[in-house]
Amino acid sequence: MTTRLRPGRTATPFPVLKSLSPALVKSILGFLVVLTVNLALIGTFYNKSWIPSDDGHYVHVADRILQGQVLNADVEEMHPGYIHFINATALHIFGDQIASLRIPLMALMLFQSLIIFELFRLRATVESATVAAILISTVGILQLANPTTSLYALGATVALAATLSTTTPGSRKRALMAGLLIGFVFMFRQLTGAFVAIGALAFLLTEPTPSYRGTKHDSVMLARLILVVCFSGLLVYLVTSATPPSFLLFGACPLAILIWAFFTTTVTNRQVTPLIGYMTVGGLASAMPVITYHIWNGSLLDWLRDTFVRALSITELPHLAQSNYLQDILIPASINLMTGTIIERLNGFYWIALLICAPLVAIRLLNYFRNNTKSKQLDTRALGSNHAVPILAVFCGLIPVFNQIPYYLYQYVGFALIAFVWITFVLHTDANPLQRFTTTVAALLIGAIGLWSHAGQPYTRSIEAVVAGERTELQLSEIDRMGIWIDPVDNDRYAALIKSINQYTEKNDIIFAAPNSAELYFLSERTNAFRLFNPTISILNSGEADGFIEKVREAKPVMILHDTSSVYNTIRTLYIMDTVLKDYTQVDAVDTYKVYLRNKQG
Numbered sequence: 001m002t003t004r005l006r007p008g009r010t011a012t013p014f015p016v017l018k019s020l021s022p023a024l025v026k027s028i029l030g031f032l033v034v035l036t037v038n039l040a041l042i043g044t045f046y047n048k049s050w051i052p053s054d055d056g057h058y059v060h061v062a063d064r065i066l067q068g069q070v071l072n073a074d075v076e077e078m079h080p081g082y083i084h085f086i087n088a089t090a091l092h093i094f095g096d097q098i099a100s101l102r103i104p105l106m107a108l109m110l111f112q113s114l115i116i117f118e119l120f121r122l123r124a125t126v127e128s129a130t131v132a133a134i135l136i137s138t139v140g141i142l143q144l145a146n147p148t149t150s151l152y153a154l155g156a157t158v159a160l161a162a163t164l165s166t167t168t169p170g171s172r173k174r175a176l177m178a179g180l181l182i183g184f185v186f187m188f189r190q191l192t193g194a195f196v197a198i199g200a201l202a203f204l205l206t207e208p209t210p211s212y213r214g215t216k217h218d219s220v221m222l223a224r225l226i227l228v229v230c231f232s233g234l235l236v237y238l239v240t241s242a243t244p245p246s247f248l249l250f251g252a253c254p255l256a257i258l259i260w261a262f263f264t265t266t267v268t269n270r271q272v273t274p275l276i277g278y279m280t281v282g283g284l285a286s287a288m289p290v291i292t293y294h295i296w297n298g299s300l301l302d303w304l305r306d307t308f309v310r311a312l313s314i315t316e317l318p319h320l321a322q323s324n325y326l327q328d329i330l331i332p333a334s335i336n337l338m339t340g341t342i343i344e345r346l347n348g349f350y351w352i353a354l355l356i357c358a359p360l361v362a363i364r365l366l367n368y369f370r371n372n373t374k375s376k377q378l379d380t381r382a383l384g385s386n387h388a389v390p391i392l393a394v395f396c397g398l399i400p401v402f403n404q405i406p407y408y409l410y411q412y413v414g415f416a417l418i419a420f421v422w423i424t425f426v427l428h429t430d431a432n433p434l435q436r437f438t439t440t441v442a443a444l445l446i447g448a449i450g451l452w453s454h455a456g457q458p459y460t461r462s463i464e465a466v467v468a469g470e471r472t473e474l475q476l477s478e479i480d481r482m483g484i485w486i487d488p489v490d491n492d493r494y495a496a497l498i499k500s501i502n503q504y505t506e507k508n509d510i511i512f513a514a515p516n517s518a519e520l521y522f523l524s525e526r527t528n529a530f531r532l533f534n535p536t537i538s539i540l541n542s543g544e545a546d547g548f549i550e551k552v553r554e555a556k557p558v559m560i561l562h563d564t565s566s567v568y569n570t571i572r573t574l575y576i577m578d579t580v581l582k583d584y585t586q587v588d589a590v591d592t593y594k595v596y597l598r599n600k601q602g
Contacts, residue, residue, distance in 0.1 A: 023126075030126040034117045034133040035110075041137055041451075042106040047099040048456030048474060048485045049145045051407075052494075053568075055484075056519025058147045059098050060533055062087035063522050073299035076532045078311035080187040081290045081303070083149045098522070099483030101147040108151065109141045112158040116418060119162050123386070124425035128436075131443050132421050138447035139354075140414030142455035143406070150399065150411040153188040156181050157196050157392060158415065164200070164388035169207050175275050178204070179282025187286055190311060192399060192411075198230045198254070199395030202261045203388050204275060218268035226272070227265065231258040234398075242401045245326035249355060250397045253362030257394060260366060313540050318570060323404040330355055332467045340468070343453070347469035350449040353442070354409055357416040358397030364423050365390045386426055393419035406466055417446060458487040481523050496590045497561065498524055504587060504597050505558045512557040514577060515568040517593075520561060529555040535576060536568040545572050552580045558598055560584055565592035 020028075064075045065088040071077055077084060087101050094100035113133045120129030136158075141151055160181040167174040182200055186193025205223045238251040267275070294300040329351050337348030365387060396412040424431050424439040453469030461472055474485040479494055501524040505511060510529045513520040518533040520526070530551060532538035539545050562577055563569075584596035 026126045027121055030121070030130040031114075031117065033130055034113060037134050038110045038113050038137055041142060041455075042110065045142050045145065045456040046102045046106045047483055049458045050098065050484045050486055051144075051146050051459045052490075052519045053516050054146045054148055055098050055101070056517060056522065057533065058083065058087050059091070059101060059522045060518035060528070062091045062101070064528075066092055070297045070299050072294065072302040072306050073297060074531060076306055076310075076538055078306050078314065078537065079149050079189060080287070080307050081293075082184070082187050083147070083152060086152070087147055095483075097481045097483035098519075102145065105141060105147050105151060108155045109137050112155050113137045115158055115162050119165060119389075120422070120425065122166065123422075128421060128425040128440070131440055132418050135421070135443050135447045136414045136418050138414075138455065139417060139450040140410055143410045143450060143457075145456055148411075149189040150192060150408075153185045153192040153196075154396070154411065154415060156184040156188065157192075157396060160185070160196065160200065161389045161392050161415075164203060164392075165386070170271070172274070172278055175278035176282040176285075179279030180286050181282075182279070183283035183286025186283070187290060190307065191402065192396070194233075195254075195395045195398045196392060198234060198258070199392045201226060201230060202257055202395070203391045205265045205267045205272070206261045207267075218270065220265050220268055222269040222272045223265045223267045224262055226276075227258055227262045231255060231262070234258070237398075238401065243324060243404070245324060245330075246401045246404055248359075249325060250358055250401050253359050254395050254398060256366060257362060257391065260369065264369070310538070310540070314537055317536065317568075322567070325355060325400070325404045325409075328404070328463050329406070329467055332464065336468060344468045346445075346449050347453055347467065350446060350453070350469070351467055353417075353446055354413045357413060357420060358394055361390050361397075361416055361419045361423065362394045364420075365394065365427075368423070368427050389422045390419040390427070405463075417443065456485070458490065460487045460490055479523060481525075493591045493593075494519075494523065497593060497595075500588045500590060500595050501526060501559065501561075504595075509558045510555055511559040511561065512552065512555075512580075513561045513563075515563065515566050515570075515573045517561060517563055517566075526559075529557065534568065535573050536570055539572055539576070542572070542575075545576055549576055549579050552576075553583070556598060560596040560598075562594050562596070563592055564594060 061071070061075055061077055061084050065071060065084060069075055071081060071084055086104050090100045090104050094103050113136055116136050117129045117133035120132045140154070144151060160178060163174070163177050163181060167177065178200055182193060182197050185196045205227060234251075234254060238247055238255075242251050290303070291300070294303045333348040333351035333355075335348070336344040337352065338345075340348060368387075393412075393416045396415055399412045400408045402408055421439055421443055424436060428435070449469070453471060454466070456474070457466075458472055458474065461470065465472075472487055475488045475491055476485050477483075477491045477494070479491070479498060482494075497520060501511065501520070505524075505526060507525050508527050511521070511524070511526040512528070512530070515536045516534040518528070521528045521533070530548075532548075535545075535548060539548055560577075560581065562581075581596055584598055586594055587597045588595035
C-alpha cells in the first residue's frame with residue numbers, strides 16, 4: 001500500500017516529531033544520546049579490570065550468604081549490609097562469577113546518569129544536561145569497576161541532591177525523603193553517610209522555608225547548635241585523619257561552609273524540631289530491612305558490634321598513611337603538564353582538575369552567596385534548592401581524606417565535576433557564553449581523558465603510570481568463576497595459584513588465605529572455616545590474635561596461602577602466621593605468595 005502525500009509536503013523518517021514542540025524534541029534527542037552513550041560504555045567496560053582485595057571481599061561474602069550463612073553471625077562484615085544482599089542477588093541471578101557483581105553497578109551508573117540529565121534539563125539547558133550526564137558516567141564508576149559500597153553510596157547521594165533540588169522546602173515529605181536517602185547512604189558506607197548528613201544539614205539549615213511565617217524574635221539557637229556539633233565532629237576527624245595537603249584540598253572548604261551556615265541560618269527552633277524528627281524517621285526506615293533480617297536471624301548484636309564498634313579499627317590501618325596526593329599525584333601531574341608528551345600533558349591537566357575541583361566548587365559557591373547577600377539582587381528564597389548539588393559535592397569531597405590514592409578520589413570526583421558545571425549553568429544565570437563554552441569543553445575533555453586513559457584499567461599500574469595515563473592491555477581471564485578482563489601478569493599469577501590449590505587440595509577443603517585474599521576462596525571453591533576473611537581489620541589486640549590462632553589449630557586448614565607483600569600484613573598478622581605455620585611446610589611459591597601444606601603429624 002502506497003502512502004499519498006499532499007502537494008508541497010515531503011516525507012520524514014520521524015513524522016511524529018513534527019507534532020512535538022522544538023524544546024521537547026531537543027529533550028528527547030538529548031535523552032537518547034545519554035542513553036546510547038551509557039549503553040555503549042556498559043557494553044565495553046562492565047567486565048574490565050578488577051581489584052582482588054575488594055572484588056574478593058564482596059564476592060566471598062555474597063557467596064557465603066547464598067550458601068545460607070548469616071551475615072555478621074557467620075560472616076564478619078563491617079559495612080551495614082545492603083551491598084552484600086545486592087551482590088548475593090546478582091550472583092544468584094546472573095551467574096556464579098565475579099563479573100555478575102558488575103551488572104547492578106552498571107545499572108546504577110545508568111540510573112544516576114539519567115537523574116543528572118533530568119535535573120540539569122529542568123534547571124538549565126538540554127545541552128548542559130547531556131554533557132553532565134555523560135561526564136558522571138565517564139569519570140567515576142568506570143575507573144573503579146568494582147562493586148564497592150562507595151559507588152552505591154554516591155548513587156544514593158545523587159538521588160538525595162535531586163530530591164532536595166526538586167521538592168518543596170519545609171515540607172514533611174521532603175524531610176522524610178531526605179532522611180531516607182541519607183540513611184541509604186549510611187547503610188552502604190558509614191563514613192560517607194556521615195559526610196552526606198552534615199552536608200544535607202548545612203543545606204537545609206540555610207534554606208528559607210516559605211511555608212513558615214515566623215517573627216524577628218524567633219530563635220535559631222538549635223540550628224546553630226547542630227552546626228557547631230557538625231563542625232566539631234568534622235574538625236576532630238580531619239585533625240586525626242588528614243595530612244596538611246588533604247586538609248587544604250578537601251577539609252578546609254566544608255569547614256568554611258559550616259561557618260557560613262552558622263552565621264546565615266534562618267531556620268528557627270520551631271522549624272528544626274520537626275525537620276530533624278522527620279529525617280530521623282526516614283533514616284530509621286532505611287535501616288529497617290537490615291534490622292529485621294538480623295532480628296529474625298538472632299544476629300542483631302553481632303551486626304551492631306561489627307558496623308558500629310569494630311568498623312572504627314579500619315581508620316587505623318598502617319598503609320593508609322603511606323600515600324599523599326601532593327607528592328604522588330599533584331606534583332608529578334604538574335611536571336607532566338609542563339614537560340611531558342601530549343598524553344602526559346593531557347593527563348597532567350586531568351589530575352590537577354580532579355584534585356582542585358572540590359575547593360573550586362566551594363570557593364565559587366561561597367563567592368556566589370557573598371555576592372548575593374552583598375548586592376541583595378536576589379531574594380534569599382531564590383537560593384533555595386539551587387545550591388543542594390554543590391554543597392553535597394563539597395562534603396562528599398571529604399571521602400578522599402580517608403586514603404590518598406586515585407581509588408578514593410574517584411569515589412566522589414565525578415559528582416564534584418557535575419557541581420562545577422551546575423554552578424556555571426544553574427547558579428550563575430548571568431554567565432556569559434564564553435564561560436559556558438569553556439566549562440562545557442573542559443567537562444568533555446576531562447571525560448574523554450578519563451575514558452581513554454583510565455576507564456577499565458588494572459590496579460597493577462604503578463602510580464607513575466596512572467598519573468601519566470599509560471594504558472595496559474587486558475586479557476579475558478580463563479579462570480573459572482572470573483569472567484573479567486584483567487592484566488595478563490595478574491591472570492598468570494592467579495592461574496598458578498588456582499593450579500597449586502587444585503594440586504594439593506580437594507573442592508570444599510578448608511584453606512586459609514592471608515592476610516586479605518578472599519578471592520581465592522571463591523575462585524578455588526574452597527572453604528573459609530572462619531567468620532573473618534581479613535585478620536588485619538578483624539583482630540584488634542594480642543588476645544584476639546591468640547584466640548584466632550586456637551581457631552586455626554582447631555579448624556586445621558589443609559593449605560595456607562600467604563601474600564607476603566600485601567599492605568595488610570601487620571605485626572599482629574605476621575605473629576599469627578609465624579605461629580600457625582609451625583605445623584605447615586612450604587610446597588610452592590607464586591609471585592609474592594607462599595603456599596603451605598599441613599604436616600601429616602601436625
